[in-house]
Amino acid sequence: MSETNTFTLLKLARWREAALKDALGWLPRLLMGPALRRTLYRQLFRKMGDGVFIDTDVEILNAAAIEIGDKVCVRAGVRLDARNPGNRLVLKSKAFLERGVMIMAMRQTTIEVGEGTLVGPYSVLAGPGHLTIGNNCLIAAHAGIFANNHRFADPELTIREQGVSREGIVIEDDCWLGHAVSVLDGVTIGRGSVIGAGAVVTQDIPPYSVAVGVPARVIRRRDGLSVTPQSRLVEQGMPDTLKQALRRAEQALEHLQKLRHEVSAVLLQVVFAELLHRLFEEIRTALDVDTVTLLLPRSSSRDLFVYNTIGLEEEIEQQVRIPLGQGVAGQIAADIQPLIVENLAQVEVASPVLRNRGVQSLLGVPLHLEKQMVGVFHVGSFQRRHFTGEDTCTVESVAERIGPLIRIAQYSS
Incomplete structure (x- = not known):
């Protein structure tokens, strides 16, 4: 199929989504509204489990690339953007997206939000690198998880011309990211880690660590191991x-x-x-x-x-x-x-x-x-x-x- 035909089909799908969203907009949050909204949304999503709650004023782009597990909750003002070919957006069972969350897959990108994970109000999850958040994580309000970095090595070119990285981000199970934490491309945050409010994570964080600051530094371990300044510096320089x-x-x-x-x-x-x-x-x-x-x-x-x-x-x-x-x-x-x-x-x-x-x-x-x-x-x-x-x-x-x-x-x- 030619790129022109693919683009035309995507536009038709988008128009269908917009029309259905407009039709759903008047449905109330109470009484039969949620049940009717679920019934109609099943016509759009690639997969949709049981007991899903999707609030009013949720923007969905390319729903055919979005999979939603059982008992997922999507609050008002959320934007799920899976536009462009090759994208896949997965919300596993009991995931909870608070008001204003924005998830943008970009292109040829997979974004997964794990089972039982809560993403706080007005947080942003963005590709184009793959992004995986494990099970039972807590992401506080206004977090920014960006699987991309603008390249700027060549001063003769504009930053826009030099493109972006797409190394990907992994946040393993049972992590807690505090208010306004930023996670940059290429980072893995190990299982059970806690990232303090306002931290900017630029390097991998070992499992069961507590990290704070800009850039984020491990200050202690939850598993009883000691952390020295030397070991923090060396860990960043490890192959x-x-x-x-x-x-x-x-x-x-x-x-x-x-x-x-x-x-x-x-x-x-x-x-x-x-x-x-x-x-x-x-x-x-x-x-x-x-x-x-x-x-x-x-x-x-x-x-x-x-x-x-x-x-x-x-x-x-x-x-x-x-x-x-x-x-x-x-x-x-x-x-x-x-x-x-x-x-x-x-x-x-x-x-x-x-x-x-x-x-x-x-x-x-x-x-x-x-x-x-x-x-x-x-x-x-x-x-x-x-x-x-x-x-x-x-x-x-x-x-x-x-x-x-x-x-x-x-x-x-």
């Missing part, structure tokens, strides 16, 4: 691939936690070990190291065992044990401080595997959970390497994200 890998691991952890009482500890341990193994592969690539290792304390004695590793698998096969205070990992656990070893040949090691595998340099940090040391995390290089303070902050930031995973490891082991 995107590493942030995405950590986020996937945290999402997988949530599913594992739901299974804790349904499967055996042995099976849980196997699944968790595989999850960590995949994460460690991503960490090894992102940090350009040769080994990545996690050691946990044994409850029956004062030593550490290797729970998972990439590059030092012999330590697991040989059941290597590291006494507290001995070797590199033992010293980190005893002092509860990061440690850099630039030349491993010059220090005492408790594990012969380190030298047998040819590890030359090593950087390790303690793992903390709710202010307690719960393990040691270290990375190593087969070449002499000068690990810097910035490297230490990066590894500490990774360790902070791994810390909550240790709950499952301790349970299953």
Whole structure:
């Protein structure tokens, strides 16, 4: 079908929508008005569930691209704009759009509002990047969630001529965005996070974080982990691939936690070990190291065992044990401080595997959970390497994200 014919069909559909909207405008909010309005709207929407309430004075553009779940509520003054080809707008069951909310899909865009999510009065959700808001989120009044940014790198061209980005935005389940929060293109806000009123979110926010300010900065964690200025800065500079890998691991952890009482500890341990193994592969690539290792304390004695590793698998096969205070990992656990070893040949090691595998340099940090040391995390290089303070902050930031995973490891082991 030609572009001209497509445009003509869209215009006809728009005229039909406008005529029906005008016909619905006089229907009262009470008595038979809502029921009659639902009956007539079913002729327009791509999908419409049961128990939907659509108030008067709601503007709908390209209803054929809009899907509405059960018991959705759309208050007066809302605008649902799915014009242009390839758009898709989804309001899942029990979503609630307050007065004056504006949702604009732009072009080739999918916007989803999750189940049980409330979008407050006069908030704006806009493409052209894809935009996903998870389940049971609270978006306060006058929020602006814009999956686009104007490009302006070339001063010889007008900003309008340089177009916009469309990286997309993801707001995961159970988030609360305060009054007048702005979320910019390319951002993911992790599950369970709280964004303070007036904040401008320009970088990813880890799960269960509390973030405030312009630009938004994480000031504390809801899961008991500490947040330092160094870790906040480093997290912003993390490679995107590493942030995405950590986020996937945290999402997988949530599913594992739901299974804790349904499967055996042995099976849980196997699944968790595989999850960590995949994460460690991503960490090894992102940090350009040769080994990545996690050691946990044994409850029956004062030593550490290797729970998972990439590059030092012999330590697991040989059941290597590291006494507290001995070797590199033992010293980190005893002092509860990061440690850099630039030349491993010059220090005492408790594990012969380190030298047998040819590890030359090593950087390790303690793992903390709710202010307690719960393990040691270290990375190593087969070449002499000068690990810097910035490297230490990066590894500490990774360790902070791994810390909550240790709950499952301790349970299953």
